[in-house]
Amino acid sequence: MSTHGADRPDTRAGRLGALDLVPKARDAQSAKDFKTDQEVRWCPGCGDYAILAAVQSFMPELGLARENIVFVSGIGCSSRFPYYMDTFGMHSIHGRAPAIATGLAASRPDLSVWVVTGDGDALSIGGNHLIHALRRNVNLKILLFNNRIYGLTKGQYSPTSELGKITKSTPMGSLDAPFNPVSLALGAEASFVARSIDSDRKHLTSVLRAAAEHRGTALVEIYQNCNIFNDNAFEALKDPETREDFTIRLEHGQPVRWGEQGQHAVVRAIDSSLKVVDSADVDPSEIVVHDAHAEDPSHAFDLSRLADQTLARTPIGVFRAVDRPVYDDLMRAQLEEAAQTQGAGNATDQLTGLLQGSDTWRVG
Amino acid sequence: MAKDVQQLDRVIIRFAGDSGDGMQLTGDRFTTETASFGNDLSTLPDFPAEIRAPAGTLPGVSAFQLHFADHDIMTPGDRPDVLVAMNPAALKANLRDLPRGADIIVNTDEFTKRNLAKVGYETNPLEDDSLHAYNVHSIGLTSMTVEALKGIAITKKEAERAKNMFALGLLSWLYNRPTEGTIKFLESKFARNAAIMKANITAFNAGWNFGETTEDFSVSYEVKPAALPAGNYRNMSGNLALAYGLVAASQQSGLPLFLGSYPITPASDVLHELSKHKRFGVRTFQAEDEIAAVGAALGAAYGGSLAVTSTSGPGLALKQETIGLGVSLELPLIVIDVQRAGPSTGMPTKTEQADLLQAMFGRNGEAPVPIVAPRSPADCFETALEAVRIATTYRVPVIILSDGYLANGSEPWRIPDVEDLPDLRVPFATEHNKTFEDGATAFWPYLRDPETLARPWAVPGTAGLEHRIGGIEKADGTGNISYDPANHDFMVRIRQAKVDGVAATIPPLEVDDPSGRARVLVLGWGSTYGPIGAACRIVRADGVDVAQAHLRHLNPFPSNLGEVLRGYDTVLVPEMNLGQLAMLVRAKFLVDAIGYNQVRGLPFSAEELASVIEEVAKR
Numbered sequence: 001m002s003t004h005g006a007d008r009p010d011t012r013a014g015r016l017g018a019l020d021l022v023p024k025a026r027d028a029q030s031a032k033d034f035k036t037d038q039e040v041r042w043c044p045g046c047g048d049y050a051i052l053a054a055v056q057s058f059m060p061e062l063g064l065a066r067e068n069i070v071f072v073s074g075i076g077c078s079s080r081f082p083y084y085m086d087t088f089g090m091h092s093i094h095g096r097a098p099a100i101a102t103g104l105a106a107s108r109p110d111l112s113v114w115v116v117t118g119d120g121d122a123l124s125i126g127g128n129h130l131i132h133a134l135r136r137n138v139n140l141k142i143l144l145f146n147n148r149i150y151g152l153t154k155g156q157y158s159p160t161s162e163l164g165k166i167t168k169s170t171p172m173g174s175l176d177a178p179f180n181p182v183s184l185a186l187g188a189e190a191s192f193v194a195r196s197i198d199s200d201r202k203h204l205t206s207v208l209r210a211a212a213e214h215r216g217t218a219l220v221e222i223y224q225n226c227n228i229f230n231d232n233a234f235e236a237l238k239d240p241e242t243r244e245d246f247t248i249r250l251e252h253g254q255p256v257r258w259g260e261q262g263q264h265a266v267v268r269a270i271d272s273s274l275k276v277v278d279s280a281d282v283d284p285s286e287i288v289v290h291d292a293h294a295e296d297p298s299h300a301f302d303l304s305r306l307a308d309q310t311l312a313r314t315p316i317g318v319f320r321a322v323d324r325p326v327y328d329d330l331m332r333a334q335l336e337e338a339a340q341t342q343g344a345g346n347a348t349d350q351l352t353g354l355l356q357g358s359d360t361w362r363v364g
Numbered sequence: 365m366a367k368d369v370q371q372l373d374r375v376i377i378r379f380a381g382d383s384g385d386g387m388q389l390t391g392d393r394f395t396t397e398t399a400s401f402g403n404d405l406s407t408l409p410d411f412p413a414e415i416r417a418p419a420g421t422l423p424g425v426s427a428f429q430l431h432f433a434d435h436d437i438m439t440p441g442d443r444p445d446v447l448v449a450m451n452p453a454a455l456k457a458n459l460r461d462l463p464r465g466a467d468i469i470v471n472t473d474e475f476t477k478r479n480l481a482k483v484g485y486e487t488n489p490l491e492d493d494s495l496h497a498y499n500v501h502s503i504g505l506t507s508m509t510v511e512a513l514k515g516i517a518i519t520k521k522e523a524e525r526a527k528n529m530f531a532l533g534l535l536s537w538l539y540n541r542p543t544e545g546t547i548k549f550l551e552s553k554f555a556r557n558a559a560i561m562k563a564n565i566t567a568f569n570a571g572w573n574f575g576e577t578t579e580d581f582s583v584s585y586e587v588k589p590a591a592l593p594a595g596n597y598r599n600m601s602g603n604l605a606l607a608y609g610l611v612a613a614s615q616q617s618g619l620p621l622f623l624g625s626y627p628i629t630p631a632s633d634v635l636h637e638l639s640k641h642k643r644f645g646v647r648t649f650q651a652e653d654e655i656a657a658v659g660a661a662l663g664a665a666y667g668g669s670l671a672v673t674s675t676s677g678p679g680l681a682l683k684q685e686t687i688g689l690g691v692s693l694e695l696p697l698i699v700i701d702v703q704r705a706g707p708s709t710g711m712p713t714k715t716e717q718a719d720l721l722q723a724m725f726g727r728n729g730e731a732p733v734p735i736v737a738p739r740s741p742a743d744c745f746e747t748a749l750e751a752v753r754i755a756t757t758y759r760v761p762v763i764i765l766s767d768g769y770l771a772n773g774s775e776p777w778r779i780p781d782v783e784d785l786p787d788l789r790v791p792f793a794t795e796h797n798k799t800f801e802d803g804a805t806a807f808w809p810y811l812r813d814p815e816t817l818a819r820p821w822a823v824p825g826t827a828g829l830e831h832r833i834g835g836i837e838k839a840d841g842t843g844n845i846s847y848d849p850a851n852h853d854f855m856v857r858i859r860q861a862k863v864d865g866v867a868a869t870i871p872p873l874e875v876d877d878p879s880g881r882a883r884v885l886v887l888g889w890g891s892t893y894g895p896i897g898a899a900c901r902i903v904r905a906d907g908v909d910v911a912q913a914h915l916r917h918l919n920p921f922p923s924n925l926g927e928v929l930r931g932y933d934t935v936l937v938p939e940m941n942l943g944q945l946a947m948l949v950r951a952k953f954l955v956d957a958i959g960y961n962q963v964r965g966l967p968f969s970a971e972e973l974a975s976v977i978e979e980v981a982k983r
């Protein structure tokens with residue numbers, strides 16, 4: 001199995017790869033195989049189109065039997081996604097996709113289960129399910145399309161909208177402090193957390209690949225432009241004038257440096273917080289090297305805090321990818337152990353034994 | 365000198381004490397002894413919601429009532445013949461339920477000034493003649509237990525804690541119960557602590573011996589075994605029966621069982637029980653909340669599991685949106701609601717049957733689901749199988765309405781032969797089901813079985829059946845998103861027709877009318893079966909004719925229900941709510957049904973119900 005970055009360690013002997021239990025496709029696939037006959041109904045220019053195209057063209061790389069792939073979504077613009085993927089799919093109810101997908105993934109190890117959700121769906125109404133899926137480390141891939149607005153309900157602020165944002169429901173500005181989804185996921189001890197952008201197909205594909213290959217819950221936050229209600233929300237990360245200065249491209253094993261000439265870098269301050277410096281002012285050995293495999297999530301968490309509300313110093317890429325026990329694997333192991341240690345006789349005898357119990361008496 | 369043995373046909377005993385006194389365990393053991401002796405029995409545990417309310421207070425009283433007889437009985441009984449009161453609070457809380465002449469066995473060691481004051485006794489009732497209408501047996505249960513355990517290497521506190529076994533031993537002697545089962549039980553329960561094991565067994569034996577020697581009890585009693593239908597029996601509680609029914613249904617359907625649940629009183633025992641049976645391939649998932657519990661179950665159903673979620677009323681309210689999704693996705697799902705007294709948190713450990721309308725109508729839009737309700741603790745087993753049959757055949761969520769009384773109460777259960785259990789196998793879709801004029805084929809997820817109107821159950825992993833479904837309205841047949849007005853009208857009606865169609869496969873409602881002359885029908889559902897049945901017996905013994913019918917299927921109703929109702933001048937519907945079934949039958953059949961309603965958190969008293977029925981019959 002290919003790896004991202006330099007020395008990904010989680011293919012230890014005996015450990016299952018992420019997709020080892022999922023049947024493979026017999027024939028070669030193309031992006032076309034993953035398109036449905038349904039008319040795509042996002043607004044023209046919506047960032048969702050680019051993400052859909054990226055997913056459809058990346059899927060054949062995995063070479064999985066299409067019928068063993070399931071997309072589960074909640075409610076919102078992004079949650080229409082499953083209708084456009086020619087796999088199994090369920091468009092469920094607001095916020096609950098991670099819970100539904102948990103039941104599916106936990107009972108069907110032969111499936112590759114993907115959740116498609118948005119900032120309102122995942123972080124507001126479904127916040128509880130999201131953090132618990134991440135904590136449990138169920139074998140799920142969660143794609144969180146973050147457009148920092150409610151699109152489907154026509155433009156109210158979302159839990160990732162900036163403080164002070166003027167929207168239909170906040171004419172004098174939003175009073176809510178926003179969530180940083182990556183920080184939140186790391187706080188929930190997610191085993192895989194990454195961020196990418198709708199407009200950068202190459203980067204997005206590399207992050208999707210890393211997520212697909214991760215066994216456990218993977219959260220990928222994708223900055224997505226809603227050109228109708230929150231246009232250009234991520235422009236600073238896209239505009240050639242600003243993007244190099246604003247974007248930190250995280251690479252495992254590489255020093256955290258960015259800017260046209262790599263002129264910005266982070267170092268550890270004396271109080272061990274991260275400090276942004278001019279890379280010319282420090283010895284290269286002082287520059288923090290990104291370690292996505294660090295057991296302790298605080299390194300990744302510190303990186304996630306670098307960005308501010310203007311998007312300056314926004315890290316993208318894989319923040320964290322660690323090997324941690326996977327809920328459904330553990331559950332399956334318990335079932336197998338119980339069958340081996342407690343299961344004797346055929347099914348009928350076993351059921352008879354259960355119903356009889358130990359305290360019985362006979363009449364007649 | 366051996367004492368006389370007097371024959372009785374039935375006895376009601378209530379064990380009452382502090383939450384920490386082990387009354388539930390004592391009651392359980394006495395029940396098991398009684399069951400193995402072959403009496404018919406019915407039990408009613410009644411405990412506080414607080415795990416340990418302050419010791420010695422009224423809210424801290426925990427009780428266990430057992431009714432056993434030499435004939436078949438239907439309820440745990442109204443008024444105890446014997447009260448075992450381990451402290452003044454237990455006496456005070458239960459005295460009002462005792463008939464004159466009842467035996468009261470009290471633990472005098474706990475009748476201290478302080479304990480009496482705690483519950484507002486100004487003088488000691490054991491000394492002030494206020495109990496003259498009863499046979500009071502004042503016994504120092506604690507001190508005698510401590511005395512009997514001298515020489516065993518345990519602390520005084522540990523010795524005192526064995527007093528419940530002393531009481532159990534005494535009662536076992538008094539009613540000539542077999543003792544081997546309890547000794548065996550104590551040996552295995554305390555297998556890891558020899559001293560505690562010895563203490564409990566010694567206390568139990570000491571209690572028995574005390575009965576034999578004390579002059580306080582001049583006779584002991586015997587209740588002969590009951591003539592139940594031939595078979596193998598065990599004692600069975602409602603939650604255990606639900607869990608076993610689901611394991612059996614999983615086996616009989618060939619579908620792996622998946623339970624998504626969130627702890628809630630009084631349903632948690634279903635989660636506890638099923639999590640013990642992993643060897644049967646049972647997956648139990650303790651979710652982060654009620655919504656996730658049903659969500660995960662629905663996800664598992666989509667993947668081809670026999671999916672279940674278990675909860676109580678407040679949890680059902682939270683699950684309703686997801687159940688609605690299940691209605692729209694047309695997937696099988698079992699939803700267990702072990703009802704408790706509401707609204708809101710209500711009284712978690714007390715019973716009620718006020719979620720019927722929530723189950724019927726608690727979802728947005730027209731979202732009908734079949735509803736079934738067990739009538740007794742052991743009946744939960746068959747009800748679970750029936751719910752699974754309906755859910756998997758019709759691809760629809762089914763709600764089981766149990767309640768706290770059934771969940772914790774118990775009765776003898778004739779163990780079925782596994783060979784006789786129904787075959788619940790259902791096929792998954794495996795191939796295209798739609799052929800076009802040009803001969804091309806496709807899979808249409810909403811193409812229905814003409815008979816059941818069920819759509820195909822097409823699980824992920826089946827090549828060629830890739831499809832998308834969702835909560836948005838979909839076109840009949842293709843399942844594609846559709847906002848077409850005529851299609852929506854059609855889909856709403858067909859989902860209703862599918863649920864209505866279940867009636868074709870449920871047996872007609874049976875009426876119990878021994879004389880055939882009754883003009884009054886008592887109609888019930890759920891756990892009121894026992895009290896209504898017992899009340900009808902009392903009424904008939906008084907020479908008044910009355911008919912009884914009890915519904916297992918609440919949605920849809922059995923097809924002959926309207927005809928049955930119209931056959932009587934008066935229909936009386938006793939319910940532990942304010943008239944929910946009565947409202948449904950009035951709306952559906954234009955029958956002027958009369959409600960008799962109580963919401964006290966307790967099952968009906970048979971005597972009280974009997975007087976209501978007689979009054980109605982004499983009108």
Ligand code: SF4
Nearest residue numbers: 043046077151226227
């Ligand atoms: S409202 Fe915004 S997010 Fe929704 S489809 Fe239109 S552009 Fe995309």
